[in-house]
Amino acid sequence: AxxxxxxxxxxxxxxxxxxxxxxxxxxxxxxxxxxxxxxxxxxxxxxxxxxxxxxxxxxxxxxxxxPRWHAFWPANGGPASLFGDMLSAGYGQQGMLWATSPACTEVEARVVDWLRILLGLPDRFSIDGPGGGVIQDSASSATLLGMLAARERAGEGSVREDGVGGQQWVSYVSDLAHSSFERAAMIAGLGRRSVRKVPTNAQLGLDSNILQQMIQEDRAKGYKPFFIGATIGTTACGSADDLSAIGPIAEKEKLWLHVDAAMNGAAALCPEYRSMHHGVEFADSWCFNPHKWLPVHFDCDVFWVANRNDLISAMSVNPEYLRNDATEEGGVIDYRDWQVPLGRRFRALKLWLTLYTEGADHLRATIRKHISMSQSLAEQLRGLNIDVLEPQTFGLVAFAAQDDIATEQLQRRINRSRKTWLTHAEIQGRRWIRVAVGAWRTEANHMETLYEDISEALKNGE
Ligand SMILES: Cc1ncc(COP(=O)(O)O)c(C=O)c1O
Known part of the structure; x- marks a missing residue:
C-alpha cells in the first residue's frame, strides 16, 4: 500500500x-x-x-x-525508466565486479552495445571486440575518464605509478565546449589553463586549421599535447565539431580524441542525422546522455572506448580483498575499472525497460518530432524583429534582440510569467536566448503558446 x-x-x-x-x-x-x-x-x-x-x-x-520545459537541456524520464530504477533499488545489486553481480555486468554490457548499434556507432566500440561501453553517472565523468585514459596512454603507463611529473600537458576543445573539460583537467591535476580553447568557425564548430597551428606552437614550446575534446551538440547552441577534419589531426599528432555528444548524440538514432559520425572512426571515446533527450532518468550517460585496456590501465588497482577467481581467470568485465567510484548500481535496468517498452521506432519518431517543432519555431521567429542564430541545430533555437541589454530585458519579460523558462548563452561574444526543445511531454500546442509568449514579450518591449 x-x-x-x-x-x-x-x-x-x-x-x-x-x-x-x-x-x-x-x-x-x-x-x-x-x-x-x-x-x-x-x-x-x-x-x-x-x-x-x-x-x-x-x-x-x-x-x-x-511540457513547457525549455531551459538548459531536457531531463526526461518515463514510467519504464522509473520502474527500472525501482527494480535496481529493490534488487540492491552492487556491480563493481562481475563476481558481485553477473546480471548487472552482463545486461549492462549488452544493453549499451544495443544502443551502440542503434546509434550507428562503429564496431570498434563494441564490447565483442577490444572496446566496449559502460554506463556512467554523467557526461562530466565520461570526459574525466577520457582525459585520464588519454593521459595514461600518452604517458606510456608512467602516470598511474609516478603522477603527472613536471611536463606541461595540454588539451584542446572549442570555445563552445562544456565546462566539464576544464573541471576534468582540474581534477586530473593538470590545471584549468592546460585546456586550450580553439576558436569556432562560421558553423560554430572547432576551427581545425587553428587547432593544427596551436598544437604546433605548443610542441615548439616543449609542451605535451595529449587530448582533443570534440563536441556534438554544444550546450550554448547545439553546434557540432567536424570529426572528419579533427580526426585526422588527432591521428597524425597521436592525440586521444574524445567526443562529447551528451545532448545531440541521441539524434543519431535517426539515420538521417548520422552525418555527425563522419570521422568517428578516429575517436578513441564517445559519450552521450540518455538522461537528456531519451526518456531515461538521470543518471545515465553511456561512454564507449575503442580500446578498453587504455581505460582499465588508467583506473585499475587490485587490492587483495577484491581478488576473485572470475577476475583472475580473465574473460569477465569488472566495471569498477571503467569508472571513478568502486561501487555501482544496476542502471542498465532503466535502459533495458525503456528500449523494450518504447521501441527504437518510437524513440526515433519522438526525436524527429522535437526537431521538426524546433525548426518550425525557428521559422516563426525569423518573421519577428529579432535575429535567429544560424545554423539552427536539432532541438535548439537561439535568438537575440539588437544588443545584449535588449536581449537580457526580452529574456526577463518572457520568463516573468513563470509559464516557461528560457536560459541564455554567450556565443562568439554575443548574448543569445536559447530554447531547448526535447521535453518528452512537449506537443505542438505548447510550442504555439511559447511562440505567442515570445512575440508578446517582444511587442511589450517596443
Ligand atoms: C555538451 C554537454 N556536455 C556535458 C554536459 C554535462 O552533462 P552531465 O550533467 O551529464 O555531466 C552538458 C550539460 O549538462 C552538455 O550540454
Whole structure:
C-alpha cells in the first residue's frame, strides 16, 4: 500500500505539470526554514510521512518534467525508466565486479552495445571486440575518464605509478565546449589553463586549421599535447565539431580524441542525422546522455572506448580483498575499472525497460518530432524583429534582440510569467536566448503558446 501511494503521488505530480508554473516562487532558505533542525527520534507512519515530504518538496520543485520545459537541456524520464530504477533499488545489486553481480555486468554490457548499434556507432566500440561501453553517472565523468585514459596512454603507463611529473600537458576543445573539460583537467591535476580553447568557425564548430597551428606552437614550446575534446551538440547552441577534419589531426599528432555528444548524440538514432559520425572512426571515446533527450532518468550517460585496456590501465588497482577467481581467470568485465567510484548500481535496468517498452521506432519518431517543432519555431521567429542564430541545430533555437541589454530585458519579460523558462548563452561574444526543445511531454500546442509568449514579450518591449 505504501508503494502504491508513492506511485500515486508521482502520478498526481505528473498530472499537475500541464498547468503548474515551470519555476516555483520560493525565497532562498524558505524550504529549509520549514524543516525541523534535527531528525525525528520516533518513527512516523509511512502515509503520514509521504504526505509530509510531498507537501514539503513540491512547492520547491522546478518543472524539468513540464511540457513547457525549455531551459538548459531536457531531463526526461518515463514510467519504464522509473520502474527500472525501482527494480535496481529493490534488487540492491552492487556491480563493481562481475563476481558481485553477473546480471548487472552482463545486461549492462549488452544493453549499451544495443544502443551502440542503434546509434550507428562503429564496431570498434563494441564490447565483442577490444572496446566496449559502460554506463556512467554523467557526461562530466565520461570526459574525466577520457582525459585520464588519454593521459595514461600518452604517458606510456608512467602516470598511474609516478603522477603527472613536471611536463606541461595540454588539451584542446572549442570555445563552445562544456565546462566539464576544464573541471576534468582540474581534477586530473593538470590545471584549468592546460585546456586550450580553439576558436569556432562560421558553423560554430572547432576551427581545425587553428587547432593544427596551436598544437604546433605548443610542441615548439616543449609542451605535451595529449587530448582533443570534440563536441556534438554544444550546450550554448547545439553546434557540432567536424570529426572528419579533427580526426585526422588527432591521428597524425597521436592525440586521444574524445567526443562529447551528451545532448545531440541521441539524434543519431535517426539515420538521417548520422552525418555527425563522419570521422568517428578516429575517436578513441564517445559519450552521450540518455538522461537528456531519451526518456531515461538521470543518471545515465553511456561512454564507449575503442580500446578498453587504455581505460582499465588508467583506473585499475587490485587490492587483495577484491581478488576473485572470475577476475583472475580473465574473460569477465569488472566495471569498477571503467569508472571513478568502486561501487555501482544496476542502471542498465532503466535502459533495458525503456528500449523494450518504447521501441527504437518510437524513440526515433519522438526525436524527429522535437526537431521538426524546433525548426518550425525557428521559422516563426525569423518573421519577428529579432535575429535567429544560424545554423539552427536539432532541438535548439537561439535568438537575440539588437544588443545584449535588449536581449537580457526580452529574456526577463518572457520568463516573468513563470509559464516557461528560457536560459541564455554567450556565443562568439554575443548574448543569445536559447530554447531547448526535447521535453518528452512537449506537443505542438505548447510550442504555439511559447511562440505567442515570445512575440508578446517582444511587442511589450517596443
Ligand atoms: C555538451 C554537454 N556536455 C556535458 C554536459 C554535462 O552533462 P552531465 O550533467 O551529464 O555531466 C552538458 C550539460 O549538462 C552538455 O550540454
Amino acid at each position: 505504501d508503494g502504491k501511494a508513492t506511485l500515486e503521488a508521482i502520478g498526481q505530480y505528473w498530472a499537475s505539470l500541464e498547468q503548474a508554473p515551470v519555476r516555483p516562487e520560493v525565497e532562498p532558505g524558505a524550504i529549509d526554514r520549514s524543516m525541523p533542525r534535527e531528525a525525528p527520534e520516533h518513527a512516523m507512519a509511512f502515509p503520514e510521512a509521504l504526505k509530509l515530504i510531498t507537501s514539503l518538496v513540491e512547492p520547491g520543485l522546478v518543472g524539468w518534467q513540464s
